[in-house]
Amino acid sequence: MSEAMNIHPGTTAAVAVHHDGHGHHQSFISKYIFSQDHKTISKQFLITGIIWAMIGGLFSVLFRLQLGFPDQSFPILETFFGHWAKGGHIQPEFYYALITMHGTILVFFVLTAGMSGTFANFLIPLQVGARDMASPFLNMLSYWFFFLASIIMLTSLFISTGPAAGGWTIYPPLSALGEASAGSIHGMDYWIISMAMFIVSSLLGGINYITTILNMRTRGMSMTRMPLTMWALLFTAILGVLSFPVLLSGVLLLFFDRNLGTSFYLSDIVVNGQILPNEGGSAILFQHLFWFLGHPEVYIIILPAMGIVSEILSVNSRKPIFGYMAMVGSLFAITILAFLVWAHHMFVTGLNPFLGSVFVLLTLLIAVPSAIKVFNWLTTIWRGNIRFTPATLFSIGFVSLFISGGLTGIFVGNSTIDIHIHDTMFIVAHFHIVMGVAAFFGMFSGLYHWFPKMFGRYMNNTLGYIHFWVTIVGAYLIFWPMHYQGLAGMPRRYLDKSGWASFNQFTELDKMITIVTIIVFAVQLMFVFNFFYSIFKGRKVNKLNPWGATTLEWTTPIRPGHGNWEGEIPEVHRWAYDYGKDGRDFIPQTEKIGENESKH
Amino acid sequence: MDIVSTHQKQKMHPHKFVMWIAIGSIIMMFAGLTSAFIVKSNQTNWNPIDLPHEFWFSTAVILISSVTMQLAVRAFKQRAMTTYRRLLAFTLVLGLVFVTLQWFGFQNLWSQQITFSGGGAGQFLYIIFGLHALHVLGGVVALLVMFCKAFFGKTKLYSAVPVEVASIYWHFVDILWIYLLIFFLIIGG
Known part of the structure; x- marks a missing residue:
């Protein structure tokens, strides 16, 4: 019995997972390409995500050109895009392809895979004290399925009929019938196959993240001693593992409808006077299946950012996180509610108003855990010794955006208001602020903060400050006015609104939004430059714990090898937030509790 | 006495845990499909x-295969x-027999003019089954790999974890089948 008791918790992991170990010779391919090291896989997700973000961001610049200057010709567009931009004007099919791919790329490839793939892979083993994931092999597969999904989606951009163009929500019949849109001829099949690969990737990743957090923590690392990043990534993974399969089943049925003549979503459709043979289908069914993933998806995007922000605000305010258990509880509440609110995207589908009111209630309940989190972030930095690093600024920016976008969530969650503003620019403004830009801020924050651990160098701070200020001001300039456009009834996704006299008042505003979009995009390119330049030329990190953080990742060598710790995995004796305690700036988690130490 | 070690020792093997979560995920996919069916x-x-x-024959086959797997x-x-x-x-052979019987079942239905065209339970049945x-075929491939390892592997296998993980999965596809069968009998009929 005593022998069994002495088994080090890391041992199971070390035996189950063979490591290449330190100093073990590896070829270039096994070290950088088909690596099973969670840190390398994390960087692979990150760099692929950055490439996708640039493509998706460029798409938004292109369609903003159309929205800001609908009458103006840009001959350069024709040079690059040929008949898609005939006469320098973005053609309707191209426009719809651009907005569809912008949404798909940003939501799935950047803010899901880029975010979770990067931070869950990088931080989980390092912060819970494991040598690697539960299954490094499945973890590697997770990246390569994502890569495959990326290649297929990228290919669809270059086929003659264009990529999917039915909106990122791919509602049938628009997405089901080639007659409805050029993108639905072939592009949609690429979309479905790519997303199936993507879903496999996120499931392989998710089951690994959950298992590693629940099963492979180091000695002493009880659940409530974990940093909040771990809790956030755990709940994110649970959401993904339970909701992505439902999207898979939904798009599988769509694939059959498109290619094998089934009628899951199609019924009584007449195209050019021809009655299609489909009968008995329900387009609304697709919306249910889609939003059963689609809503948890927004939390899959925002929860990791919440975890990152909680950690960074605490570290850089030199104060313990305020209300740790309330933070965990609110993450848990959001996770549960995430599964119970999907039909608030469907208030105008003829949903039974009584059912609608239930979804309104459940939706508005999300305001409670969200508000708890906001208050806790504010009270964490309140009277703290704040170090205004770029990471801190982006975290504070996150809180600001989350408040701004969250408050409009209370508007759109109400069916009475939503029926008026459904599918208007108000919705675009709401979700871009609360989950688009805010999640990006969480990601930026995490990158500036953990860059030294990832690459052993610092990013340039001056460029970081410019990046922050231009992005936060720009984000508000771009999305704030859209609320007014939406309240005035301006629909989203329309190619050209100049035909409506009532929207003429927004012509100049739209131009301003487009110009700011171009500036903000340029600053993101500057960030990308800073990122890659700093990997090779940044200032070198010369101390183990540059931010004075308590968590385990800073106990590893500056450039940790596969296996993370050279000796034994350290034992944990306390929670992750002992800052400013008993007159000490911080106390690492690995330090034993002193005899006379006060309680936190 | 190190309490933490005792606690850690009682934990499930990570690979088994991975399998349980994967099963949860697969259940959600079938839940999505059967919910769509109900709607x-x-x-x-x-x-x-x-x-x-x-x-019915295939049901008997997969039930027996669960017993042989456990043995x-x-x-x-x-x-x-x-x-x-x-x-x-x-x-492994029983798994293949099961899949073959399913195929015959599909052919039987198809010959009754239950095809992809037109609405109804039939199109769901083809996709869900x-x-x-x-x-099941995925499980067969896993068993094949283990079979090859048991026959041709140079090192002796002592850890029961892989075979236990495979058996968890195998029982799961068995139970999943029973669920689907009952589901179609009650709601599809």
């Missing part, structure tokens, strides 16, 4: 179907390697 079955143009008798795990733990290999091979059969 559609309440609408007009719904054609219910009678399950052909092939599916294989027991044999492995008792280090009765010859029995283990035989039982593994037998389970087809996806289930794919999951």
